[in-house]
Amino acid sequence: MTYDFQFDAVFASWDYLLDGAWLTVRLSFGAMAIGMVVAILCALGKTSGPKPVRWAINVYIEVIRNTPFLVQIFLIFFGLPTVGLRLSPDVAAMIAMVVNVGAYATEIIRAGIESIHKGQIEAGLALGLRPLQVFRYIVLKPALRTVYPALTSQFILLMLSSSVVSAISADELTSVANNIQSQTFRSFEIYIVVTGIYLVLALMFSALFAGIYRLAFAYTVDRR
Amino acid sequence: MSADVVIRMEGVQKWYDQFQVLKDIDLEVHRGERIVICGPSGSGKSTLIRCINQLERHQKGRITVNGVELGPHHRQLDMVRREVGMVFQSFNLFPHLTVLENCMLAPLKVRGTTKAEAKATAMRYLERVRIPEQADKYPGQLSGGQQQRVAIARSLCMNPKVMLFDEPTSALDPEMVKEVLDTMIGLAEDGMTMLCVTHEMGFAKSVAHRVIFMDRGEIVEQNTPEEFFTAPKSERTRSFLGQILTH
Amino acid sequence: MSADVVIRMEGVQKWYDQFQVLKDIDLEVHRGERIVICGPSGSGKSTLIRCINQLERHQKGRITVNGVELGPHHRQLDMVRREVGMVFQSFNLFPHLTVLENCMLAPLKVRGTTKAEAKATAMRYLERVRIPEQADKYPGQLSGGQQQRVAIARSLCMNPKVMLFDEPTSALDPEMVKEVLDTMIGLAEDGMTMLCVTHEMGFAKSVAHRVIFMDRGEIVEQNTPEEFFTAPKSERTRSFLGQILTH
Amino acid sequence: MIRAFGYNEFLFLLSAVQWTLMLSVIAFIGGGLVGLFVALGRTSDVKPLRLLATGYIQLFQGTPLLMQLFLVFFGATVIGIDMSPWVAAAVGLTLNTSAFLGEIWRGCIQSVPRGQWEAASSLGLRYPGLMRYVILPQAVKVAVPPTVGYLVQVIKGTSLAAIIGFVELTRAGQIVNNATFQPFLVFGIVAAIYFALCWPLSLLSQRLEARYAAPSR
Amino acid sequence: QSVEDIKGKGKLTIGMLVDFPPFGITSSDGKPDGYDADVAKLMAKHMGVPVDIVPVTGPNRIPYLLTGKVDVLVASLGITPERAKQVAFSEPYAAIEIGLLAPQKSTVAKAEDLSGKSVGVARASTQDQSLTAVAPKDARVMRFDDDASAVQALLSGQVDALGVSNVVAQQIKTMAPQANYEMKFVLKSQVQGVALRQGQDKLMGWVNGFLDTVKKNGELNAIHQKWLGTDLPAAVTASKS
Numbered sequence A: 001m002t003y004d005f006q007f008d009a010v011f012a013s014w015d016y017l018l019d020g021a022w023l024t025v026r027l028s029f030g031a032m033a034i035g036m037v038v039a040i041l042c043a044l045g046k047t048s049g050p051k052p053v054r055w056a057i058n059v060y061i062e063v064i065r066n067t068p069f070l071v072q073i074f075l076i077f078f079g080l081p082t083v084g085l086r087l088s089p090d091v092a093a094m095i096a097m098v099v100n101v102g103a104y105a106t107e108i109i110r111a112g113i114e115s116i117h118k119g120q121i122e123a124g125l126a127l128g129l130r131p132l133q134v135f136r137y138i139v140l141k142p143a144l145r146t147v148y149p150a151l152t153s154q155f156i157l158l159m160l161s162s163s164v165v166s167a168i169s170a171d172e173l174t175s176v177a178n179n180i181q182s183q184t185f186r187s188f189e190i191y192i193v194v195t196g197i198y199l200v201l202a203l204m205f206s207a208l209f210a211g212i213y214r215l216a217f218a219y220t221v222d223r224r
Numbered sequence B, C: 001m002s003a004d005v006v007i008r009m010e011g012v013q014k015w016y017d018q019f020q021v022l023k024d025i026d027l028e029v030h031r032g033e034r035i036v037i038c039g040p041s042g043s044g045k046s047t048l049i050r051c052i053n054q055l056e057r058h059q060k061g062r063i064t065v066n067g068v069e070l071g072p073h074h075r076q077l078d079m080v081r082r083e084v085g086m087v088f089q090s091f092n093l094f095p096h097l098t099v100l101e102n103c104m105l106a107p108l109k110v111r112g113t114t115k116a117e118a119k120a121t122a123m124r125y126l127e128r129v130r131i132p133e134q135a136d137k138y139p140g141q142l143s144g145g146q147q148q149r150v151a152i153a154r155s156l157c158m159n160p161k162v163m164l165f166d167e168p169t170s171a172l173d174p175e176m177v178k179e180v181l182d183t184m185i186g187l188a189e190d191g192m193t194m195l196c197v198t199h200e201m202g203f204a205k206s207v208a209h210r211v212i213f214m215d216r217g218e219i220v221e222q223n224t225p226e227e228f229f230t231a232p233k234s235e236r237t238r239s240f241l242g243q244i245l246t247h
Numbered sequence D: 001m002i003r004a005f006g007y008n009e010f011l012f013l014l015s016a017v018q019w020t021l022m023l024s025v026i027a028f029i030g031g032g033l034v035g036l037f038v039a040l041g042r043t044s045d046v047k048p049l050r051l052l053a054t055g056y057i058q059l060f061q062g063t064p065l066l067m068q069l070f071l072v073f074f075g076a077t078v079i080g081i082d083m084s085p086w087v088a089a090a091v092g093l094t095l096n097t098s099a100f101l102g103e104i105w106r107g108c109i110q111s112v113p114r115g116q117w118e119a120a121s122s123l124g125l126r127y128p129g130l131m132r133y134v135i136l137p138q139a140v141k142v143a144v145p146p147t148v149g150y151l152v153q154v155i156k157g158t159s160l161a162a163i164i165g166f167v168e169l170t171r172a173g174q175i176v177n178n179a180t181f182q183p184f185l186v187f188g189i190v191a192a193i194y195f196a197l198c199w200p201l202s203l204l205s206q207r208l209e210a211r212y213a214a215p216s217r
Numbered sequence E: 001q002s003v004e005d006i007k008g009k010g011k012l013t014i015g016m017l018v019d020f021p022p023f024g025i026t027s028s029d030g031k032p033d034g035y036d037a038d039v040a041k042l043m044a045k046h047m048g049v050p051v052d053i054v055p056v057t058g059p060n061r062i063p064y065l066l067t068g069k070v071d072v073l074v075a076s077l078g079i080t081p082e083r084a085k086q087v088a089f090s091e092p093y094a095a096i097e098i099g100l101l102a103p104q105k106s107t108v109a110k111a112e113d114l115s116g117k118s119v120g121v122a123r124a125s126t127q128d129q130s131l132t133a134v135a136p137k138d139a140r141v142m143r144f145d146d147d148a149s150a151v152q153a154l155l156s157g158q159v160d161a162l163g164v165s166n167v168v169a170q171q172i173k174t175m176a177p178q179a180n181y182e183m184k185f186v187l188k189s190q191v192q193g194v195a196l197r198q199g200q201d202k203l204m205g206w207v208n209g210f211l212d213t214v215k216k217n218g219e220l221n222a223i224h225q226k227w228l229g230t231d232l233p234a235a236v237t238a239s240k241s
C-alpha cells in the first residue's frame, strides 16, 4: 500500500462541506419545485395543446435530453451575458437545472397522463366539467401517482447531476470537495466522504418522497 | 315537437373512418320514459348513447336534448352535459377522491354550489343508494356493486333530466348485480327518464317501457318488453334472444 | 385411502397475514368426479383450488394429489403440477407464442417430448376444442371464447389427471359463454376429473356430480345438484341462490 | 499561442467520439449483463437476494458516477491492485449502468401480468424455464424502448470518465477550448455531435414505445 | 522507486496537463504537446527509456502521482509549501508570474481593492491559492475547472477580474484587444517543479541532476525559446542549490 489515509484534513473543512451540501439541497429542491410546474404545463401542452405548442415543446425536450448538461450550463452562464443577462452562478445553476429536469419530467408526466384510463376523462366530461377542469381535478393527481417512482428517481438524478454546476463556480458539494482537495490534496479521502454525503442525501430524498407519497397519494386503488 | 320529448335523434349517422357505426338513427325519448337497448357486441349501442351527451360526435343528422340542438358546431355542449347523467360499465369513479368528494366535485366546479350544499346533496343521494356510511372511503376500498351505486349517486347529484346507462352491471360479480339493478329500479319508480344499454332481460321486462334492438348500427326493432320477448318481429332479434337466453 | 381418490384435503387452513381465508377444509375428489364450487365473492373458492396445485401455499392441514402429499416443505410440487391442469378466468395464454406454441411449450420443456410428438398432441387437442385452423395465430387475434378454448387445450396437452377451472366463463361476452361451456361438457363426457368454480348454474345442473357451496372460507354445504338447487340445507345457501337466480 | 479553431481541431473532436462510443459499448454490455442479474434478484422470491439487489441499486443510484469512477480507479491502486483506466471505466460504468438497467428491467419483469407466472407454473414450468420461455420474452418487449432511451444517458454519462484520464468527447472539447478559447464554437460543436449520436436513439426509443403501445391486433 | 526500477519497468510514466497552454496543450493531431511535453521527452531521453505521457487534469494530477499511476509529474505544478507537504519537488524547471488581470478602467490596484468584487481563477491552480491567501473576506473568489472557463468568465463579464499567469494574460490581450485588459498587480512569481512522491531520494537526485545538466547545456533554454519566446527566467536558472 503506497497510500496513507489522512481524514483529519477533510474533517477540518467539515463546515465548508456542509455549506456545499446545503447548497446542493437548495438547488435540487428549488429546481425540482419549479421544474415540476414547468413539466406539468409542458406535459399538458404536449398532450392537448395546439400543434405549434406541441412542436415547440418537442424541440425543447429533444434538445435538452440529447445534449450534455455541462454544455447547457455553459451556454446559460456564459451565453446569456452576451444578450445582457448576467446571472450569479447559483441562479444560473438553478435555471439550468430547471430547464434540464423540466424536459425529463415532462416526458414522465406525459406518460402518466396517457396512462389515465379514457373512461376517467369521459366520466368528468359527462359530469359537465370543462377539459381544463378535467385535467386539474381528475387527471393530474392519478397521473402523478402512476409515475411517482419515475419522478422520484429523476429528482435524485437531478440532485446527483447538480455536481456538474461546479463548472460555473457554484459552490455546491462537489465544487467544495474539489476546492478542499486543491488545498489539502487529500482527494481520495474527500471523495470517499463526499460520496457518503451524496448517498445520505439520496436516502433522505427517498425517505422524503416516500413520506409525501404516503400523505398525498396513498389512496387504495385496488382492493386486493 | 311535443313538449315532453327529452331526447330526439333524427337521421343520425356516424363513421369511424370508413366504418359506419350508426346508420340513420331515429329515436324519441319522452319525459319519464325508460328505454332498454340491447343487441350484439359491436352493434353500436354504446356509440348511440354516447352521442347523446356527445362523448362521441356524430357526423350527420340532428340530436336535440332538452330542446338544445347539438350541431356539429355547438357551444351548448356544456348545457347538455349538465342535464344528462351517465353511468359507465367500468364505474369510472375518481380513485383519488373519496366517495363524498366524487359526488361533490361536479356540483362544486360546474354548478358552483356552496360546499355545504354540495355535501348535503351528496349525502342525500348516497343515502338513496344506501351507502351513506361509505362516504369517506376511497373507491378502491369498495366492492364493484358499491362503486357502481356511488357512480349513480354521483350522477344524480347534478340533478339530471335524463340518465344514460352503458351496461352498468356487466362488470359486476353475480351477487352484486342485484343491488345495482335494485337501485336502478328505485330510480325508475321515481319517474327518472332513462336510457339503458343492458343484457339483463329481467330488468328490461320489469321496468322498461320500450326495448330497442340494435344490429350493425341500425335500430332493427322497437317494441314493448312483452312483445319483444314473446313475439320478436325480426329474425335477427330472434336469433340474438336465442343465444342470450339459452344457457 | 381408497385407490380412486385423486385429491384429498384434510383440515386445510390458510391465512393472509391475520385474515383466515380457508378454515378447516375437508374434501375428497374421486377419479372421474365432477365438482362445481360456488359461493359469494371473497369466500375462498379461488384460494381453495389454487391450493391444490400450490399456486397458494396452505399453512395447516394436508393436501394429497394423486397420492403425493403437498407438505409445507415439498419437492413433489413439480410432480403434482404436471398432473393437474388449470384454466383461469383471464385465459392467461402466452401472448408472444402462437396458439400451437402455447400448447407445445409445456410438453417440450417439462415432459421433454419430441417436437413432432408435441405438435401432434397439440393439434389433436386443438381439434378437440374445435379450433385447429387457428393454430398459427397469436392469442391477441382470437376472441375471448376462442382464447379460453385454447387455454383448455393447452392444459390437456399435459395429459392431466385432474382439471381445475376458476370461473372460466366469467370474463366472456354472453355470446361466447356457450362455446366454452360446450367444450367443458365434452370433457366431462369423456370422464375427466374436474373441479370447477363457476356461477353457471345450468352447467352445474347438467354435468356436476356434486355442488359445493363456500362462504367465508368454509364449505357450508355439499350436495347433488338436484338437492342443492331445489332443497338447499343451509340458510346461507338459500339466500345466495336467491341473489344469483332471481334477476 | 492560441490556435484558431480549424479543421484539425474539428477532427480531434470527431476522433474523440470513438472513445465516447467505446466507453458506451463497454458500459452497456457490462451493465446489461450485471443488470439482468440485478433485475432477477430484485424480483426474486428469495428475500436475501431481493435485499441485496435493492441495496446494490440504492448504493449505485444514490452516488454520483463521477465519484464511483474516481474511487474505483484510485481506490484499487490504494489497496494495491494495479488498475488500468480501461478496467476502471469498465468496472465503474458497469456498476452504475447495471444499477439503472436493473431497476428499469425490474419494472418490465413485474409488468408481465401475474397470471402469466401462474399459468406457466401450473403447466409445470420451473423458474429457469418460466423466465426463459414465458416471462423474459414478454418483458423484453416492454424493456426495449426504455433501454434504448437509457442508452442516451449512458452515452452522455461517459463524459465523466474524463476524471480517470479518458479524452472522450466532452474532455476533448475542454482541451480544444483551452487551446483556442472559443467556447461557444467548441461546445456548440460538442453539443451538436452529442445530439447527432443521441437523437436517433431517442427517436428510435419513441418509435418503439409507440409501436409497443399500439394494440397488438 | 529508483531509476533502475523505472528502467526495469521499461518506460517512464509522466503525468502532464494538456489544457494549460503553452505548457501543456494538445497538438493538432491530438498528442500531448507544449513545454512540459518537451521536458518530459527530454527527461526520458536522458534516462534512456521510452516515455509514456499520461494526460492529467488540474484536480486529479496529485492523486495520479500519490496513488502511483504516474512516476513523476511534469505538470506545471507550482512549488508551494502546501503542496510540498504532499509531494516532493525538484529544482524548478519553469517559472511563471501570476497576476491579477482586469479591464483597464477598473480601479483595482492592490489586493484590498478586490473588496466586494468577484475574481475568477482556475480551480486548484497556483493563482487560486495565492489569490485566496490575499483576497479580502468579502471578495468573491470564483473557481472554474480550467483557465479557459475562467477566462471566459472574465470575457463575458461574469467576473470583475481574473487571477492568471502572465502567459495566459498575454493570450487574452491578443485575443480581445478591444477590451483593454491589463495586469493590475503581481500576485506571485511562481517557479514550477517536477513532482515526485515523497521519500524517493534517489530518483529525486537523478531528476535534479538531469535538470542541472539541461539547464547548463542549453537544451532547456531551447525549449523555453520554442514555447514562450524568451530565455529561461532568472528564477529558474538562479535557484541552483
Ligand SMILES: Nc1ncnc2c1ncn2[C@@H]1O[C@H](COP(=O)(O)OP(=O)(O)OP(=O)(O)O)[C@@H](O)[C@H]1O
Pocket: B016, B019, B021, B039, B040, B041, B042, B043, B044, B045, B046, B047, B048
Ligand atoms: N374509437 C373507435 N374507432 C374505431 N372503431 C370503433 C371505435 N369505437 C367503436 N368502434 C367500432 O364501432 C362499433 C360499435 O361500437 P360500440 O362500442 O358502439 O358497440 P356496442 O354495441 O356498445 O358493443 P359492446 O356490446 O361490445 O359494448 C364496433 O364495431 C367497434 O369496433
Ligand SMILES: Nc1ncnc2c1ncn2[C@@H]1O[C@H](COP(=O)(O)OP(=O)(O)OP(=O)(O)O)[C@@H](O)[C@H]1O
Pocket: A224, B173, C016, C021, C039, C040, C041, C042, C043, C044, C045, C046, C047, C048
Ligand atoms: N394475495 C392476497 N392477499 C391478501 N388477501 C387476499 C389475497 N388473495 C385473496 N385474498 C382475500 O382472500 C379472500 C378469498 O379470496 P378468493 O380469491 O379465494 O375468493 P373467491 O371466492 O375466489 O372470490 P371471487 O368470486 O371474487 O373470485 C378474499 O377476501 C380476498 O380478499
Ligand SMILES: [Mg+2]
Pocket: B045, B046, B047, B166, B167
Ligand atoms: Mg358497448
Ligand SMILES: [Mg+2]
Pocket: C045, C046, C047, C166
Ligand atoms: Mg375467485
